[in-house]
Amino acid sequence: xxxxVQPVVSTVSSSWPGRPYPLGAxxxxxxxxxxxxxxxxxxxxxxxxxxxxxxxxSRVVELTERTGPIWHVYLPGLRPGQLYGYRxxxxxxxxxxxxxxxxxxxxxxxxxxxxxxxxWHDSLFGYKVGDAAGDLSFSEEDNAPYAPLGAxxxxxxxxxxxxxxxxxWEDTIIYETHVKGLTKLxxxxxxxxxxxxLGLTCEPVLEHLKRLGITxxxxxxxxxxxxDRHLVERGLRNYWGYNPLCYFxxxxxxxxxxxxxxxxxxxxxxxxxxxxxxxxxxxxVYNHTGEGGVLGPTLSFRGIDNRAYYKADPKNPRFLVxxxxxxxxxxxxxxxVIQLIMDSLRYWVTEMHVDGFRFDLAAALARxxxxxxxxxxxxxxxxxxxxxxxxxxxxxxWDVGPGGYQVGHFPWQWTEWNGRYRDAVRRFWRGExxxxxxxxxxxxxxxxxxxxxxxxxxxxxxxxxAHDGFTLEDLVSYEKKHNEVNLEGNxxxxxxxxxxxxxxxxxxxxxxxxxxxxxxxxxxISTLFLSQGVPMLLGGDELSRSQHGNNNAYCQDNxxxxxxxxxxARKQHFLAFVQQVIWFRKQHRSFRRRHFLTGLPNGGxxxxxxxxxxxxxxxxxxxxxxxxxxxxxxxxHGEAIQGTDDRGRPxxxxxxxxxxxxxxxxxxxxxPSVCACGKxxxxxxVEAFRRExxxxxxxxxxxxxxxAGTLTVxxxxxxxxxxxxxxxxxxxxxxxxxx
Numbered sequence: 001x002x003x004x005v006q007p008v009v010s011t012v013s014s015s016w017p018g019r020p021y022p023l024g025a026x027x028x029x030x031x032x033x034x035x036x037x038x039x040x041x042x043x044x045x046x047x048x049x050x051x052x053x054x055x056x057x058s059r060v061v062e063l064t065e066r067t068g069p070i071w072h073v074y075l076p077g078l079r080p081g082q083l084y085g086y087r088x089x090x091x092x093x094x095x096x097x098x099x100x101x102x103x104x105x106x107x108x109x110x111x112x113x114x115x116x117x118x119x120w121h122d123s124l125f126g127y128k129v130g131d132a133a134g135d136l137s138f139s140e141e142d143n144a145p146y147a148p149l150g151a152x153x154x155x156x157x158x159x160x161x162x163x164x165x166x167x168x169w170e171d172t173i174i175y176e177t178h179v180k181g182l183t184k185l186x187x188x189x190x191x192x193x194x195x196x197x198l199g200l201t202c203e204p205v206l207e208h209l210k211r212l213g214i215t216x217x218x219x220x221x222x223x224x225x226x227x228d229r230h231l232v233e234r235g236l237r238n239y240w241g242y243n244p245l246c247y248f249x250x251x252x253x254x255x256x257x258x259x260x261x262x263x264x265x266x267x268x269x270x271x272x273x274x275x276x277x278x279x280x281x282x283x284x285v286y287n288h289t290g291e292g293g294v295l296g297p298t299l300s301f302r303g304i305d306n307r308a309y310y311k312a313d314p315k316n317p318r319f320l321v322x323x324x325x326x327x328x329x330x331x332x333x334x335x336x337v338i339q340l341i342m343d344s345l346r347y348w349v350t351e352m353h354v355d356g357f358r359f360d361l362a363a364a365l366a367r368x369x370x371x372x373x374x375x376x377x378x379x380x381x382x383x384x385x386x387x388x389x390x391x392x393x394x395x396x397x398w399d400v401g402p403g404g405y406q407v408g409h410f411p412w413q414w415t416e417w418n419g420r421y422r423d424a425v426r427r428f429w430r431g432e433x434x435x436x437x438x439x440x441x442x443x444x445x446x447x448x449x450x451x452x453x454x455x456x457x458x459x460x461x462x463x464x465x466a467h468d469g470f471t472l473e474d475l476v477s478y479e480k481k482h483n484e485v486n487l488e489g490n491x492x493x494x495x496x497x498x499x500x501x502x503x504x505x506x507x508x509x510x511x512x513x514x515x516x517x518x519x520x521x522x523x524x525i526s527t528l529f530l531s532q533g534v535p536m537l538l539g540g541d542e543l544s545r546s547q548h549g550n551n552n553a554y555c556q557d558n559x560x561x562x563x564x565x566x567x568x569a570r571k572q573h574f575l576a577f578v579q580q581v582i583w584f585r586k587q588h589r590s591f592r593r594r595h596f597l598t599g600l601p602n603g604g605x606x607x608x609x610x611x612x613x614x615x616x617x618x619x620x621x622x623x624x625x626x627x628x629x630x631x632x633x634x635x636x637h638g639e640a641i642q643g644t645d646d647r648g649r650p651x652x653x654x655x656x657x658x659x660x661x662x663x664x665x666x667x668x669x670x671x672p673s674v675c676a677c678g679k680x681x682x683x684x685x686v687e688a689f690r691r692e693x694x695x696x697x698x699x700x701x702x703x704x705x706x707x708a709g710t711l712t713v714x715x716x717x718x719x720x721x722x723x724x725x726x727x728x729x730x731x732x733x734x735x736x737x738x739x
Contacts, residue, residue: 018074020067023343024110024248025084025152031076032152036086036108037069037336039308040098043089044071047105047144052083052116055145057105060087069308069336080154081260083115084108085147088304092126092138097307097317099135099298101126104143107246107300109309109340111150112347113260114224114245114252118148118299120232126298135294135318148224148245148299151260155351157267164355165279167215169392169415169458169534170592173582174281175214176466177539178240179222179254184562195562196254197265201272209278212542213582216279216392218358220467222266224249226290226299231555234487239557240467241283242360243290243326245299247344250352270353279355281392282348286330286341287364287399293327294319308334311367323364323401332378333368341365341378346387356392358417363399363406372403379411389413394461408449415534418446418460425464426475426498428662429523429709433627439660440611440624443634445532447596457596460533464524465541468494470551472524472541475499476517477506482549485556493552506549518574519691519709523662525578526689526711529585530658532593539563542578544571580688584713588638590653595642603650608640612657616670616701630663631706635672655716657683661706671714673701681716689713 018033026033034046047057063071085107090100104126107114122129123143131137183189183199193199200206200217209217221241228238241251250266252259270280289309291302301309311321311331320328331337348354359365368376382388397406397416410416421442428439441448445457465472470481479501481493502516521544528535540563547553553561567575585591597609611619612633619632638653645651661667671683683698690696692707698714706712 014076015061016074016076017065018072020070020072022110023070023340024108024112025082025150027078027080027152027154031074032078032082033072033074034063034084034108035070035072035110036063036088036304037308037340038071038088038090038305039069039336040305041071041088041090041100043102045087045089045102046073046075047085047087048078049083049085049116049149052149056142057085057144078152080152081115082152083149084152085149086304090305094136094294095316095318097312099126099302099306101139101298101303103140104298104303105147105149106298106303107148108150109246109300109304110248110343111246112153112155112248113151113263114148114249115151115260116147116149117252117259118226118245118297119146120229121146124297124299125295126303127295150246150249153260153263157264159267159271159353162271162274162353164353165215165274165277166355167279169456170594171586172216172279172392172458172534173214173529173585174216174218174461174534174536175209175212175539176218176220176463176536178220178467178561179251180239180557181562182539185559186563186565192256196256197250197262197269198256200269206272206276210276212579213586214278214537216281216355217273218281218394218536219283221283221285221360222251222254223247223284224251226297228290228292229297236487236555237557238555239561240554242285242554244285244288245290247284247286247340248347266352274353279392280353281356281358281394282354283358283360284345284348285360286344287361288324288326288328288330291328293322296327309337311370314370321370323367323399323404324361325400329364329367332365332376335377338377338381342381342385342388345382346385349387349391354391356394358394358396360396361399362395362397362410363404364401366406367399367401372401372406374406374409374411383411383413408446408453412453412455412459415459415461417466417536418442418449418462418533420449421446421460421462421531421533422464422466423498425524425527428660429520429527430498430500431662431664431709433630434625436629436632437624440632440634443527443531444597444609445593451596456594457532458534458594461536462528462531462533463536463538464528465538466536467538468552468554470497470499470549471538471545471547472521473517473544473546474549474551475524476520477501477546478549479505480549481551482506483552485550485560486552486554493550497551514570516709518570521574522577522691523709523711526581526713527660529581530591530711530713532591532597535585537578537582542575543567544574577688584686584688588653588656589641589651590636590638590656593641593643593651598642602640602642604640606637606640608637608642610635610637612659612669612672614667614669614706616672630665631659631661631667631669633657633659633669655681656686657714657716659704659706659712659714661708661710664708666708667706669704669706671698671700671702671704672716680719682719683714684717686713686715 044063046061048059085105123141128137180195184195188204255262450459641651
């Protein structure tokens with residue numbers, strides 16, 4: 001039958017048996033050990049290339065040693081930089097889930113570097129492209145000139161005194177960004193470094209991030225990726241990178257000195273970011289690979305052991321279970337797949353020095369069989385791992401399978417992207433009625449999702465925008481998505497954006513509309529950074545970056561996605577506002593609490609928090625269901641913060657009144673007549689949030705006209721300080737010097 005190809009006799013006489021562990025290609029200073037997992041293979045060949053442009057391997061080595069399901073060999077004298085791949089022999093029986101094809105050179109799943117990126121060609125598919133039998137046909141065409149190749153790496157690197165910043169969760173401020181997009185258009189980054197790992201190490205970039213006040217940089221996927229063939233043929237690319245080719249090799253496109261240099265340059269980037277005080281989190285995609293469904297290419301996993309790596313349809317193994325929307329799902333029920341994921345995670349922590357991970361479609365990793373199970377092996381292994389249990393773990397807590405929406409259900413060591421926070425905040429600030437209770441719950445840390453399981457407010461990663469969806473600028477400028485340039489008929493991307501354009505779709509010079517948009521942006525950003533939990537800012541939002549209404553720019557590797565650093569006066573003012581709000585959060589423990597708000601005293605007379613009615617009294621239960629109520633507030637007593645610092649000292653802060661008005665009209669609000677412990681205090685508007693307010697100081701029990709669509713913050717000060725020179729104002733002034 002087709003596929004019964006006999007192994008080629010090795011042309012290399014000098015080979016030793018080698019060891020089954022570690023998997024991958026490991027250089028020990030004298031030679032290289034190769035080890036490959038394939039449960040169902042019948043024979044394996046290692047193919048060595050001298051040059052990435054070679055159309056065929058220069059040497060072929062048969063792996064005659066097999067320990068369990070691990071094939072291995074040791075080649076003395078081989079050095080770092082060697083390019084290699086595998087040919088794997090076995091049955092080509094798609095109806096049984098087996099797709100071995102020895103005509104295909106395959107990338108090692110454990111390759112530490114990409115020595116040659118793939119070059120699209122029909123030979124990269126295990127079946128005959130265009131054949132009426134589809135994936136049941138068998139391709140005899142050799143893909144050696146086009147296949148992606150691994151490269152043996154030199155693991156040594158001079159880390160110096162590099163140490164992880166280990167920023168506490170409650171103090172963490174995340175900046176989600178893209179390696180290329182952040183610097184590609186930056187005028188002060190040298191041209192050769194723009195869009196690269198080293199571009200992030202340039203002083204103008206580091207200075208921007210420092211002035212912004214963020215603590216943690218979360219990079220979109222940096223694992224080597226596949227640019228889908230259908231995108232390439234249409235002049236597009238997989239810009240975001242959620243299409244992994246290999247889980248150990250960093251994406252070679254972001255290197256300045258050839259693909260193999262990506263390993264060293266990534267390490268240089270991490271070292272520089274750590275030295276500047278930033279944590280580095282990487283977005284990882286262990287739920288699927290870039291090989292797609294059964295009509296996808298045979299690049300690595302599919303040809304090495306399709307039935308072992310991918311979750312097969314139990315009723316028809318020819319097809320794959322797809323909980324990801326990409327055509328395949330990795331089988332985390334296979335212990336060797338779990339090992340692959342854990343080995344990869346540990347590698348990125350121990351060898352690449354990253355500080356944590358954001359797991360794409362993390363619910364898929366809980367499907368040990370087919371249902372989501374938060375007690376699955378994946379979570380148990382991470383919990384007991386001495387390395388991985390100590391880094392930051394962020395889940396995107398959903399996938400596209402049945403029962404896949406799991407916000408609030410992940411184990412206690414995990415934080416989660418809180419999609420309910422995003423939706424509630426967006427809907428509230430576009431003026432929807434009946435959301436006051438939901439908005440207040442999200443603003444206070446989403447205790448309904450996390451407290452019952454013993455988790456803290458920082459389990460909630462709060463975000464208003466992310467890479468997937470509108471940017472902040474577009475959220476207030478477009479009612480509908482405009483993804484026409486993706487060439488999918490505008491069918492891709494989310495339809496439920498909960499956005500509002502303030503009267504005109506897209507760009508405008510109308511001063512009234514621009515003022516409306518700027519006000520709404522400020523309310524959204526203020527909400528994000530004053531909420532309990534961990535704020536995540538979408539990179540470029542501080543620059544008022546627009547994608548022209550595209551809410552799914554995954555394939556736009558161009559000016560649509562790259563950050564525009566040319567800021568007019570409006571954008572400069574907004575950048576300064578974002579900087580002020582972030583630094584205000586960092587200065588005040590009231591907004592970075594380690595415990596949920598209770599409404600109860602904490603060792604004193606005043607409760608830690610009181611929800612405030614515009615009439616000048618605490619909110620009542622019946623107030624929350626009144627849809628006509630458009631304004632309310634939250635009183636946070638700084639003398640009643642629960643918990644202590646690392647040395648057991650109680651937290652103390654100023655007392656704040658945060659006021660929200662999502663209506664179309666100004667609302668009179670009576671400020672409290674007394675503050676903590678029953679003492680009368682004046683109220684001073686925090687300068688960063690003053691906005692349209694003409695008055696800066698309000699007497700106890702006075703009435704404030706809260707402008708429409710705004711968030712305002714006031715701080716309680718003794719009467720003799722209430723002249724615009726309060727201690728709180730002085731502290732904010734000092735903090736602003738850091739901007």
